[in-house]
Amino acid sequence: MTIHCLDHSALQAAVGHGPDLPEQAARIEARWLPGRGGRPAVLLLALLWGRRCPEVVRFLERSLAALFADYQATPQAWSETQALRQVLAALNQQLFGQRGSGALLPEVSAGVLLLQGDEATFMQVGDCGLLRWREGVLQSLNGRESAPLGVQAELGLIQHSLPLSPGEFLLLAPQPLLAVADLELFSAGCRAATPAGLSALLQPLLVAPGAAGVMRAGSLASVQLPAPVETLPVLATLAAGEHVEGWAVQAPADFGPSGRFWWAEQEGEQAWLWLADRPVDELFRQREWVLRRAPCPGLPLLRPRAEPRRHALQVLRPLPGRVLSLAQWRRENPRPSAAQALALLRPLLTAVRALQRRGVLGLVLDPQLILLNEQGQVCLLPEQAACWPGVPRQNVTPAQLPLAPEVRAGQPLDGRCDQFSLASLCYWLLGGEWPALALGDGSQQARYDPLASAGRQLPNGWDGVLARALAPQARARFDALSEFQQALERPLSDAARLKPQAWPQPWRFALLGALMAQLLLALLVTLI
Template sequence: MNTAVKLTVGSHTDKGRKPLNQDFHDLRIPDDTLLCTKGAAAALADGISSSEVSQIASQVAVVSFLEDYFSTPETWSVGRAARQVLKATNSWLYAQTRRGPERFDMDKGYVCTFSALVLRGRSVHLFHIGDARIYRLRDGVLEQQTEDHRLRISQSESYLSRAMGMDSQLIIDHAVLSAEAGDIFFLMTDGVYEHLLDGDILQTLQASGDDYDGAAEALVNRALENGSGDNLTLMLLRIDALPEQAIDERYKEVIEKPFAPLLEPRSEFDGYRIVRTLSTTSRSHVYLAVDMQTDTPAVLKTLATELQHDRTQVERFLTEEWIARRVSNAHLLKAYPQQRLRAYLYTVTEYVEGQSLAQWMTDNPRPDLETVRRYAEQIARGLLALHRREMVHQDLRPENILIDATGTLKIIDFGSVKIEGIQETVPEREGTQMPGTAHYSAPEYFLGDTGTPRSDLYSLAAILYRMLSGSSPYGLKVARTKQRSEQKKLKYVPLATEGSGVPVWFDKALRKALDPDPERRYEDVAEFVYDLRHPNRAFLNKSRPPLIERDPVRFWQGVALLLGFALVMVAAQCLGG
């Protein structure tokens, strides 16, 4: 029985008569494991000529799609996985434009068209935004399978009506076609299809035989000869063999897998040998295991039994590993390489040998300022990697930060991460507790607001404050505030007291990061950690904190002394009278 997809592929791209090629394309045919659950994928993006950064948008759109799609949970359908990946990428592109100098002119922003094809099993999924095109050739008939998203004003004037990065919301065309051996699919930009006839395509293809790279190049050159003035990109995919129908049954088994059971030390489970339980919480069970195939340690995480019927919790649980695969950074927990199909639903990540920051803080109640700075900088790098992917951790606390044997800090537990643009994948939890814990959660969470990068900044600053003082900047008062007016009354307790060793300018930086109003905090985590090492002039120019803040004991001693002196003077006057 044939269970493999076989393809003949080819492609060619050319900048044509333009100085820069703003197109980008790529293809991925994975190994058997992912080929079964995810299929093979090809993607093409076309930048807009009015933008000087559109070629970046094209590359990001294609690379992100091919990387992120194959990292999505295997339980997601093709359509769902592709839509979530594209929406996340669109959100990032749109945000880059809004942060740039041309924030009000999308024609000069990070904008591109996008078309992709995913072949899984015996079905072809098409995803399309913009005016590139996908054609199918079957039985000698060439048919356009996508619709151009272009608004025509006149015969000579038209505009893109849809594109990646054009708007915060993305509408994606998704079509599903049945696949047959011998089908040939063409993905091409307008610089190609506007200058080719169907006869040109059929004759060139027939003359090229199995040399599809040569066929693609010949068709691009023909379009150039016919007067194309745009960038030109063409991809060809011929389906030579398809799996038997049984492959769909195999996939059905994959998406209907049971949840992993409770595991015991020394037991064998799905190719792993369980060593010991690392933690057990109301949300999950975490185990140290060894991959019996590679003898490599790994961490297995299973969902708590009582949450397995909670759709929201299941979605969050399955999304954790995808996040670990999407963002690669030395200060974020990495996903374990997926080398085989799993028989159960669970996640696997790298094993970090070391201790939590919470334990380190218990063992080191009086850390020096330089250590606090170094730790802050490492945590900030991990947060920035998330923020640049339009993600907010939302549950940053010492228990979710590990320190390995080399002193490297890694942020773990992505169960509360908010991914901008795809909230339908990880919906807000109604009727459940907010993300994070009272000591480290930003005040806006207690008002029911969603998290932003400034919320993560607050949590980082709260951790540093606790490292230096052993307490929280506002105690537990934040958790009791339910209105913005109440939060404005919160009083920050300064650290820069006499003999504390904390410079005033350092304390001012902490105070700004811990402001109850997120709009008054730093805009970026990087700006905050910079000020922890480099005295901010704005803080240096401010007057020295009043004595009641620097040393409350001495202040009240002075008040008592003055009152005593005043009483003595009054008594003396009375006696003299």
């Protein structure tokens, strides 16, 4: 049995855990965190209860550490409850993906209690519950057996808002532990409890396996903590052999942003370190959480962290096998076929759609920041875009990379601006040059230069499809990325369907003749 106490003039709390079973355990942690936007400080109690997994304790401890680290890395524009919901949703998404890939994971239930001012917010996922003792009356918010973390793609979250009164008690624990608890003994303990005696309330509960936290409310309205000043340095220089955020730096990658993409290793696991080119700010946080909440095969996967960030960087899960940038691949394949170009474009279309659903528009598609491996996996590193959620519009005007005219001109944007960039990338893949319409120094009177006139072998109609997607006016383009993709795929599927059947080879006729001769001979023998 382990119990820790948090004492404050406005509130007292105690958390602890009891014995662990071979495949079942629970862990709980409580921390004071600064409020946002001038609001009072927050006391955050997080409980994770897992079962049916051999290494459940290690898993729970790492997940709890990651939960607090992720909360502190959320955009400051988010409220405390919004940040907590997003962190739980990201954890659910991560576990769902790992479970889908065959990883052995425990069934994890979560209960999170956020105390701020004179109000408590309780979020429960799965089988964690809350008891509330107030003026001699015990109220129960039961957990649920269904929908633990990572079982379904969408987070099955129930949220409760509770006004707090001085002197009331809140008890957070797994529902099975609450089901066997002596509630009369707990109520009697609440009536007689002293500020220093909260651990005595937990001791009878923690004889059984599980974890619990108890809190005695006061007034938190006056509790203030200094907001963290993130002076996270930009790693302008890095060398092999250094250690950053617990990762051993190995070598610079010859793809990705120049000088800011490194191979690293930790406990036998490989990772990419993506260094920022400026200190951590709201744009950095918003971009990171767009990636966290928009998982798809064409976007990078961020590795979970167990400690708050100390540098302006992100740690990514690498693609397996030999990896090239799209620029390197194009140099090795100077005349790709239309089928190859479309195979590369499909995951990029999926990635751009996922980013657009998160409010990202006007992406800069740099071939050096598009990675692919020998298995055909593609990964887009979205570093620059005109519009990101939660921040003012960004000024992106790279002269040598494609952008829609409305992005360069600072005009209102919709999803068709990214259709223009994707069509420019397809044109570059097939022709080796960017279309004049897409470059900043292009003439306002520039027209589409057909690839077929340059001797490129294209499926019927592709020049027309690309010309429409590269129209200077957004209203002349396809209405959606899906229409653009279908227009590219249709000529290839039609050509495959109408492809004439090859005549059988001569040896097939010889074999057929020999078989027929044997059948005729057998028939004659039977007649004789």
